[in-house]
Structures are given as C-alpha cells and as structure tokens.
Amino acid sequence: MKLNPLLLLAPLCSASALAAPEIRPLNTPIEQTPLPSVTESTAPLPSAIESTRALNRPTQLEALPSAAPAQPLATEMTPVQVHLSPPPAPPKTESVPSSEPVPAPSAPTVSTPTRAAKPVRANRSASASSSPAPSQTPRPAASSNVRDASEAAMASKAIELYEAKDYKGAIVLLKQLRPFYVRTQDAGMISLVGFAAMEAGETELALESFRQAAEWTDDEEFWLVLVDAHLRLDQPKEAQKILDGLPKSKERDQRLDALLGASASKAFESGQYALAEKTLLESKSPLGAANLELLGWIQLRLGKLSEAAASFEASYRKKPSPGAAQGLAFSHQRLKSVDKLIALADSIKGPLLDLTNDPAVREQAASGQFARIAVNEKGQLIVGSAGSYTPPSPGVTVSTGPTYRKRNGEAGQGELEVVGASVLGEWVGARDRVSVKVDQFAADNGETRQSSMNTVYALWRHQSDNALETSLGLGMSPTGGELSAKPIGEIGLAHYDADYGWNAKLYRQTNMESILSMSGSRQQDANGQTMRWGQVLEDGINLGGYITLPGDLKDWKAEGSLTAARITGEGVADNSKLAFWGRILRPVEEIEGLRLGADMYTSAFDKNLSYYTPGFGGYYSPQTSLNIGPAAALERRIGALQLNAYAG
Secondary structure, three states, X not given: OOOOHHHHHHHHHHHHHHOOOEEEOOOOOOOOOOOOOOOOOOOOOOOOOOOOOOOOOOOOOOOXXXXXXXXXXXXXXXXXXXXXXXXXXOOOOOOOOOOOOOOOOOOOOOOOOOOOOOOOOOOOOHHHHOOOOOOOOOOOOOOOOHHHHHHHHHHHHHHHHHHOXXXXXXXXXXXXXXXXXXXHOOHHHHHHHHHHHHHOOOHHHHHHHHHHHHHHHOOHHHXXXXXXXXXXXXXXXXXXXXXXXXXXXXXXXXHHXXXXXXXXXXXXXXXXXXXXXXXHHOOOOOOOHHHHHHHHHHHHHOOOHHHHHHXXXXXXXXXXXXHHHHHHHHXXXXXXXHHHHHHHHHHHOOHHHHHOOOHHHHHXXXXXXXXXXXXXXXXXXXXXXXXXXXXXXXEEEEEXXXXXXXXXXXXXXXXXXXXXEEEEEEEEOOOEEEEEEEEEEXXXXXXXXXXXXXXXXXXXXXXXXXXXXEEEEEEEEEEOOOOOOOEEEEEEEEEEOOOEEEEEEEEEEEOOOOHHXXXXXXXXXXXXXXXXXXXXXXXXXXXXXXXXXXXHHOOOEEEEEEEEEEEEEEOEEEEEEEEEEEEEEEEOOOXXXXXXXXXXXXXXEOOOOOOOOOEOOOOOOOOEEEEEEEEEEEEEEEOOEEEEEEEO
C-alpha cells in the first residue's frame, strides 16, 4: 500500500496550528500586596499568571505542510496566556497500492489525489454519524490527461505558497482545486484548504473544510483538528459538542481539561474567584498539572493558604513548573512552614530548589526561626534582604512607626512641623479587610505649639466576586485643638488589576495644611471677646486610576486623580475647588525600589482663603495654580523595616 503524502498534511499541520490552549505565565512582575483585597494583586510574579484571555490565539499559526514528525499534544496550562503545542501523530490513512516510492512528508510532492479509506473504530461520534461512509474503495483518477497534470502543478504551487506563508495566494489556488478534492473526498488536501483559509481569515471556509475531512474519514485526529479550530475562534461550546461525541482518549481528555481551565481562567481574570474555584473543584475528572496550579492561585487569592499549598504541591508533583514552584513559596512562607517547603524542594528538585537554596534561609528554617524569612518579587526565599516583601497572612497584625512632616512658610502662618507616631492594627479575612489607624502628634507653626493632637480612622474594605471593592471609612478630625473634633469618613467603589485600575469615592476629610485649618485658632477682638475660627473640612468626590503604559513604555506607570469639593470651616467663608493630580514614574534598575519621573498638580478655587486672619482658612487656595516638576518614590523593605518615601 502506498501512503499519499497529501493525506498526511492535515494531521501534521493540525495541532501545531490549532492545538488546545496552553496558558503560560507573566513575563513582567506584578506588585504583590496583602490578600485578599483586589486593590492588591496576589497574582504570581514572573513565571506565573498572565492577563490575556484564555482562548485568544496568535495570528500566525506557523504550521507548514512540511511539519516535523508528530509529537504528543501538550495541554499544560497556567493562568492566563495562550500558546500552541506540537502536533499529535497523524491518523492512519491508506491509498491504493503503487510501485512508486513514498515521498518524505518533509518535502511533499503531488501525486494523483485519492480518497482516504475510512478507518474502522468504535463509538463513532454523533457529528460523524450523519455523514455517509464512502461507498467503495478509493481508486486513483486517470493521471495521463493534461487537466490532471495542470491540477497537480497548481496543487504543488499552492503548497509552496503555504510553506512561504503566503496564505492568501495559497487559498486562491486551493479554492480552484477544492471542487476536485470534494468530488474525490481527499481529506488531506481539503484539510490544507482549511489551514490556508484559517490563516487568510476565511474562517467559515476553514471550518467547513475541516468538518468535511472529519466526516469523510470519521477519524478522531480529523475531528480534533476541527475542535482546535473552534478553540482558536473562541467557540468553546462547539468544541465541547464535538468532544462529547468522541470516545475517551488521551487527546480528547487533554482538550476537555483545556476547556475547563479556560473557563476557570476567565472567571479568575474577571475577579470571580469563588466561581473559578467551584468550576475546577466540580470537575468530574482529575485535574491536570496546569489546572491544579490555577486552583492554587485562586485559593491563594481567596486567603485559603493551606488549600492553596496542597493544590500547588499536587501540581508540582505532576509537573515541576516555575509557576507551581512560586505558588508553593508564597503559600508556605505565609503559613510559616518553610521547613516543609525545603523538604519538598530537596525531594523533587526542579525550579523549587532554586527558590529555596539560600544557605541563610535554610539555616533559619533548620532552627525554627521563620519570622525573618521573606519572599522577594521573584518568589525566592531570603532572610531580611533589601527588596523582599512579606504580605501579611490572614489574621490580625499590628505595626507602628514614626511620622514626620515639614512645610516651609512664615512663622505663625504657613510654617508647619509635625512630629509623632502612628499605630496601625489590621485584620485580614478571605474577602474583608478592616484597619484602624491611630496617630498621635505635635504640631508647631513657629509661634504656636499643640503637643497632644490625635486622630483615629477605621476603614473596612470588601471584595466581591466580580472584582469590585467597596470601602467604608469613619474617623475623627484632630483632637487637642481649639475646636472640638468633627467626624470624617468615606464611601467608595474600586476595581484594580495588574495593568490598570480605577476608584471613585465620596469623602469628608480634614485639611491638614496648617494648625488653623486642622484644629482651629482663637483671637480676642477689639471688645475683648474670644473669636474661634478655622478647622477646615472638605466634602467632595474623587475619581482616580492608574495604567501601565504599553509597548516600549511598559516599565512606566501613570497615575492620576480628579477632585471636586466644597470646603467649609467654622467662621470661615465657604469655598469650592476643582483639582487634578497626575504623575508618571519608572523604576531605576540600579537602585531597588526607587522610581523616578514627573508629576503635575493644577487647581482652581472659587476664593483665595490662604490667609490666617478671621474669616480665612489658612489653606493654600489660589484661584488658579499649576505645578510641574520631578517626582520620586522609594518603596523598599530592609529586614523587618518597610521604607516608604515620596517627593515631588
């Protein structure tokens, strides 16, 4: 029997062009902050999750008729970028015996097209059952006439154009030959029509051609080519319908696992973490390594540290991937079980060993001293090194530190020096986060010193399934001044992602620019009566957001906010303002944690109430202003010390 090389074109091209999606990790780091609020990304850092849609496909298939020998299909997935996999083995098709030698698939030649013999297999799919089988054994058409020679030459030219990636040129010729391939039921060449049509953007023709090849042969490999085409076109329901009609096999199960992961990945990307977890946990078949890793990131995002660690370990034992290794590092570091992590790394090896091989880390873990072990942005465990970041575990944390602020100006008026201390208590749950901050400070303007001023502010934030965060804050303006403290607070709605985010809130806050504006002042009038005025409050709406710039500017991050507010105070004229603030920063590679750039602030006030006499508020309020200048931000951890500094 002679194998017609044209019949091998479809399976050799199929999976490399249209294989079930493989989802790979981010190639840029995402700043991590504490679980589980969506204001703080807990996606894995390099070699983790990417934020593209699970069924997006590259525009270039790079599948050639001269493809290399087939390899097993790869369907391993980590959230959320699609790549393509090597092709599966070709279906066994036969043609009429011939004494001529069989050309190598790597350099196909055009022989007289024949109709593929229908393979015999059990459990014929529902889609194929409606198509009649070929009525007789295929036999070659006459090859001596001029027309056949012309068609063969045209087919050879079409293959050359396809190999040269001139898909539009190839499909022009293949369309002319298509009636002949339909008449002879040549599954290999009709599949080539499908591949060329897919690349040329003629998707309906591609799907029709792939389906014809599958129905003529009723062979699983051709049905899987059609499945992969539906996957590329983001048609999971159509792909699922075909897979349901195919018998159980490794290749079929790989695509079912890919579809499950794609569905869970979409839920994960949209912030529906509970739905994503449910989708994977309710699978009727065992999860593959990639879906187990995805489940781990979902559970980590939900604050389920023990469950996340178990999922990452199951994934890593199936396939030691960098993403699963990172997930294990983040999970066990937060669980304070680094000793178990090191034992796992030593037993399985792989990329996890690179994340846990710091001798100082191993020494600390061996002695049971886990408090100083942190994790950096690459997922590596380190001991008190610069650039490390240790997000708080779910539960209660308390932190404290000094505060200092200085403003130059005229003594008794614009000058201000604030020195004090701050205590922050925080509780982190699966979806909620509650913080209470207390500040105690002394304020000095060069003439007046108020030494026992206090503020307190509580903030509750809740994350919903649809990636929205609601917030509610309540506190008091500074106590210890001339005027009694007033209530302040906020209510807000926000959505944050790795590359962009937005927020909106209604708020009331204290103006902290001077002692007069924050707590009031007093003065005797000509009649000896004591006058009290000041304590400026701002009621307004704030809209803000950020975005990571695309392309060559991907290292730059732009931020901005727009504020409209009404400003009032005791014994102070009412005022209104409209302000915009924006800045753009990029990291400095030589100094970890440092970002440099520029910022801008512009504002417009109804009245200028910048003065410090009765009736004025003692806050900066020129009717119009514009400030542009350099800006710098330093965010860095050194051991247990977190440094945050801003200038602009």
